[in-house]
Amino acid sequence: xxxxxxxxxxxxxxxxxxxxxxxxxxxxxxxxxxxxxxxxxxxxxxxxxxxxxxxxxxxxxxxxxxxxxxxxxxxxxxxxxxxxxxxxxxxxxxxxxxxxxxxxxxxxxxxxxxxxxxxxxxxxxxxxxxxxxxxxxxxxxxxxxxxxxxxxxxxxxxxxxxxxxxxxxxxxxxxxxxxxxxxxxxxxxxxxxxxxxxxxxxxxxxxxxxxxxxxxxxxxxxxxxxxxxxxxxxxxxxxxxxxxxxxxxxxxxxxxxxxxxxxxxxxxxxxxxxxxxxxxxxxxxxxxxxxxxxxxxxxxxxxxxxxxxxxxxxxxxxxxxxxxxxxxxxxxxxxxxxxxxxxxxxxxxxxxxxxxxxxxxxxxxxxxxxxxxxxxxxxxxxxxxxxxxxxxxxxxxxxxxxxxx
Ligand code: CS2
Ligand code: MG
Numbered sequence: 001x002x003x004x005x006x007x008x009x010x011x012x013x014x015x016x017x018x019x020x021x022x023x024x025x026x027x028x029x030x031x032x033x034x035x036x037x038x039x040x041x042x043x044x045x046x047x048x049x050x051x052x053x054x055x056x057x058x059x060x061x062x063x064x065x066x067x068x069x070x071x072x073x074x075x076x077x078x079x080x081x082x083x084x085x086x087x088x089x090x091x092x093x094x095x096x097x098x099x100x101x102x103x104x105x106x107x108x109x110x111x112x113x114x115x116x117x118x119x120x121x122x123x124x125x126x127x128x129x130x131x132x133x134x135x136x137x138x139x140x141x142x143x144x145x146x147x148x149x150x151x152x153x154x155x156x157x158x159x160x161x162x163x164x165x166x167x168x169x170x171x172x173x174x175x176x177x178x179x180x181x182x183x184x185x186x187x188x189x190x191x192x193x194x195x196x197x198x199x200x201x202x203x204x205x206x207x208x209x210x211x212x213x214x215x216x217x218x219x220x221x222x223x224x225x226x227x228x229x230x231x232x233x234x235x236x237x238x239x240x241x242x243x244x245x246x247x248x249x250x251x252x253x254x255x256x257x258x259x260x261x262x263x264x265x266x267x268x269x270x271x272x273x274x275x276x277x278x279x280x281x282x283x284x285x286x287x288x289x290x291x292x293x294x295x296x297x298x299x300x301x302x303x304x305x306x307x308x309x310x311x312x313x314x315x316x317x318x319x320x321x322x323x324x325x326x327x328x329x330x331x332x333x334x335x336x337x338x339x340x341x342x343x344x345x346x347x348x349x350x351x352x353x354x355x356x357x358x359x360x361x362x363x364x365x366x367x368x369x370x371x372x373x374x375x376x377x378x379x380x381x382x383x384x385x386x387x388x389x390x391x392x393x394x395x396x397x398x399x400x401x402x403x404x405x
Pocket of ligand 2: 239
């Protein structure tokens, strides 16, 4: 079998997605997700101009060699653009291998370690009351783990909160230039404990609660938050502070037993190596699309497993259902799987473009035994939803200082 062509598609069924299709001379094709929000076209150019010409005529079964060829073989390693491009090729090759073997990808990884994938859903409200109403509705749908986010009184917009928008697609959708949001640590601290205190009172002690700080705090502030939230026993606190300096998590760890999670923006195992090796985190949240595909995620997963770190892959709406499918296969296999983030695939346009074989019931995702990744991409449907330039908001402190996303 040989790779005969590779096509790259950019479409916007609610938000932008970059999808790769690797086609072989035997008619089997594979699909991969290369979406890097706000920098979509950089990945397209990387693929079309620099990567695809090197792959035509190669054996698609040589997944590891192609991965190493694209990673080691290039002077410029890592980086979000490069790794998203490698990731999409890698996912597509696993899809091809599965289809050729007539087996779902998880069987190629080692088979099932569990019957289904536990999900955590998002409850994001315009007030604590609103957040808890949403959380209660999710609990009634059967979700066993819920992330609580609430608007912060005194701030005009709060990250992760939908406001008057009906869903993430509308909230984070098409903007000509980045909007700006304001952050105040002081105002955040005046709200956050109440959210979890009232959350526990209303939702009970059996539900898993989570929270995403989106790196807005410094390590010592994150330590304070961890201590404050200890009585409400979170499953994890996500992105409590930036960890470009991985050792800075020692500050948080020294002060609190709140489980810590990080990694959704990481592009390689090297960004989480010290965090994992020194057991400074409890969950690693790398995504197949951004960390180099299934091959890379499997390596991170195994490395994490020997240091008591579980996986909790990123599942935001800026990852396509192809990435979610890749996660499903890794999650079903991984001995140290923790939990999968899930925001739903309720958007009609999205479902018009991507078809998949997973379903959600009672807070768990399961999938059929379709060969490969079990997802498909409709080129004609995608053509109805052209790319539109779009950005995430930029965060600033109240005095105008640019702040962490
Ligand atoms: C968030 C994301 O899901 C999460 O944990 O951090 O929703 C994040 O805001 C987006 O991926 C950015 O597009
Ligand atoms: Mg997050």
